[in-house]
Amino acid sequence: MANLNPEKTQMPVQNPDERNKNFDEVATGYTEEMATDEAQRCLNCKHKPCISGCPVNVNIPSFIKEVGQGNFKRAYEIINDTNSLPAVCGRVCPQESQCEKYCVRAIKGESVGIGRLERFVADWYMKNIEPKPQKPEPNGIKMAIIGSGPAGLACAGDLAKLGYDVTIFEAFHVAGGVLMYGIPQFRLPKEIVIKEIESLEHLGVKIELNAVVGKMISIEQLMEEESFKAVFIATGAGLPSFMGIPGENLCGVYSANEFLTRINLMKAYKFPEFDTRIKVGQRVAVVGGGNVAMDAARCAKRLGAKEVYIIYRRSEAEMPARLEEIHHAKQEGIIFRVLTNPVRIVGEHNFVTGIECVQMELGKMDESGRRRPTVIEGSEFILDMDTVIIAIGQSPNPLIKATTPDLHTYGWGGIITDDSGRTSKPGVFAGGDAVTGAATVILAMGAGKVAAAAMDEYAKRLK
Ligand SMILES: Cc1cc2nc3c(=O)[nH]c(=O)nc-3n(C[C@H](O)[C@H](O)[C@H](O)COP(=O)(O)OP(=O)(O)OC[C@H]3O[C@@H](n4cnc5c(N)ncnc54)[C@H](O)[C@@H]3O)c2cc1C
Structure with missing residues (x-):
């Protein structure tokens, strides 16, 4: 029924x-x-x-x-x-x-x-269910994947199922990308990501940790000296953006990226059991309205801050965060200051003491299809703060571009590909946030799968 x-x-x-x-x-x-x-x-x-x-x-x-x-x-x-x-x-x-x-x-x-x-x-x-992975018949062809976030993991899984000899190179000491270093334990328990990664290892996928491609080895070396037939770049968008306002260098200002990495990957919330510390004051401002901002705000609350503010320049309807995360953040006592834009971080003796903001109103639609926020003249005010966390976006790290000749990128750093993930460099494919800029887990996975099919086709044509 x-x-x-x-x-x-x-x-x-x-x-x-x-x-x-x-x-x-x-x-x-x-x-x-x-x-x-x-x-x-x-x-x-x-x-x-x-x-x-x-x-x-x-x-x-x-x-x-x-x-x-x-x-x-x-x-x-x-x-x-x-x-x-x-x-x-x-x-x-x-x-x-x-x-x-x-x-x-x-x-x-x-x-x-x-x-x-x-x-x-x-x-x-x-x-x-106890997984009984069926290792496919190996075809002896080596494929390299750079980055172990959802794009890299999805691509690795599909290639391994086709019999390729897959190695993932990961810069961090732990695999999983944002799933491990960005999204907090209370939304995505790390044991789950670890299990998902183990199931790939059962398929024969090898993971080399602490391996920064572009520093320790280049893509050209992987292909020419290490005989990888094709390479998938899945390095994400881990470079945090800042607002460029006065006071961003004060002590007590974090990028959300650093704040969350310290908490999630380095387990700062378990200090002194784990070595890494993080200082959170009584009043914390998180600037931004996406999932990253919600995660940072909810972590700050859990670390003991009395008042945690989300400061966002548009209205709540335009917030890019998942509805459930906004709802949960509110339930947990996070205070939302929408139509509010920071113009200066205020400090004394080099430490944050407040954040100066202006009130905004929504005007005409902009190129993103959302109403453009404009400043209400004379609306400046200061909120007292001990900590400010900037969560206004991330872009791809320029390292891979800088060390890979002939790899075409957009001005903002995203790698240019065709629909199947092919880059301007033969045998080199890319997908996930490294191509789209900060997006979602499932889009990154989708890109990884599309690229795996294209890499398979590419390798077959070379035979
Ligand atoms: C805090 C936070 C919360 C989020 N919440 C959500 C959510 O709720 N839902 C959702 O769908 N999406 C969410 N996202 C977005 C989502 O996590 C990303 O879109 C997704 O992880 C992108 O996957 P990726 O594989 O392209 O890159 P990433 O997950 O960023 O993985 C890239 C990996 O490449 C490694 N790497 C980078 N450079 C190199 C190099 N030179 N050599 C070797 N390795 C390298 C990095 O260390 C990293 O492990 C969130 C993002 C953040 C930051």
């Missing part, structure tokens, strides 16, 4: 007043009963519009049908056909602007909780 409830089955979450003091996962996941109930809200409609909203084309109605019948293993297999990181995507994909946006149930209520179901299936599988 179809479940006609217009609302999604509620996701159990930790109480906001407790969770804003710990780093445990906020949403605790569906039980088998809840998942089966929610799956029965799917109408399995003829045109299946949800699939076209998924950048990796997961066969959503089929996997949900299996969940509805209690066949969780089969549901996992269907998802895993096209998505190698379902436990990650079920947690962090912006479903409201992808698969769930096109769900027919959303016309007269809430869409089916596709992300919640994907997460349930992936978690159920991890808990109940």
